[in-house]
Amino acid sequence: MKDLLRANKGFILFLCLFGVFRTAVADWNPIPSASMRPNLLEGDVVFVNRLAFDLKIPLTDVIVARLGEPNRGDVVTFTSPQPDKTRLIKRVLALPGDVIEMRNEQLIINGVPGKYQVAEVTRERSHGAELEAVRMDETVGGTRQRIQVLPQKLALRNFGPVRIPADHYLMLGDNRDDSGDSRVIGLVPRDKLIGRAERILVSADYQGNWMPRPGRFGKSLRADAAEN
Template sequence: MKNWVRNNKGFLAFLVLFGVFRTAVADWNPIPSASMHPNLLEGDVVLVNRLAFDLKVPLTDVVLAHLGEPHRGDIVTFRSPRDRTLLIKRVVALPGDVVEMRNERLYINGRGADYRVLEQSVDSIGGTAMPTVQLAESWDGKAAQPRRHIQIIPDVTAPRTFGPVTVPQGEYLMLGDNRDNSADSRVIGLVPRKLLVGRAERVLVSADYQGNWMPRTERFGMSLYRQD
């Protein structure tokens, strides 16, 4: 065993550094579900900046320093407060915000989001093709800010109304962009800051693993924060 370790010191050092990099600096995560349609697709692999919010002890969740704050509209990875599953959703409400949803329309601090229809399409829900509507959602009314593209599925049962809820300090309300097909804060509750992992920045690579496994080269390197 000692000889094996001695002969493979370089490889072992690489594994340690690789683990440190992925747990403390940056990571890449595959998208396993449809909860972030239309912006993220199954088969996308996203780059996650793990230094966006906190500096942590490598290979642990121990926070050494706060490096930044989540912003409304960020796509983030985090551990579910229910079972610690790694999830990816969009930050919708920040600490101190009063948020509610009325028949699918979001209200933040009393101001309703604005929507513009992009297209009507079809998506698969449990193997069944369902009609969908894709919308551009703007929460601040400023054209210079990136807009969020969301998807609604009129013919399914979903929690389209909730609140108003005041988000406590140190917690965040997360929603999936596929609003009617996402187990987000409406199901798992608010997300404490200590469970945040990082900010998703862009799609690294993508392949249609539910179809013919062909690479979706048009998505390679795609930023997750588009301008309309």
């Protein structure tokens, strides 16, 4: 055993450093579902900055220091507060202290209704069915992002108003009618945050012909600031 370790010490050191890097500094996250369409597609792999919010002891979830706070519009990865502890990726829409509600798909944050402008109408498949998909530019709470709604699909389109407590966040998928987000799993405590998804590293059509989608390589995931 000692000879084996000695012969492979360089590789073992590499694995240890690689594990430290992925759990404490930066990571990547493949997109397995349609919940963030149209901005993230199945087959995208996103770069996650694990130092955006917290410094953690490598290979653990123990927080050593806070390095930053999520902003509205950030796309973040986090551990589900539900018992299954699934790793999820959604967009932050409400911050601690906010009062948020949804009425017929329209978000209202701190009493100010969001504005919506239709960008395109297309067709998409959802759980085996082909449905009309309406893509809109949503301007709400100081940010602007492209979202998608599926009018024919049964979905939770109304909730609240809800006041967000300290160190909690409300997360929504950009594909609003096909996302298991805070409307299902509840508010997300801050200590469940993993990092901020900054951009798409690579992308391939794994549901089709597995061809790369080079036009998506390096695409930023930052939300735009809304114009006053």
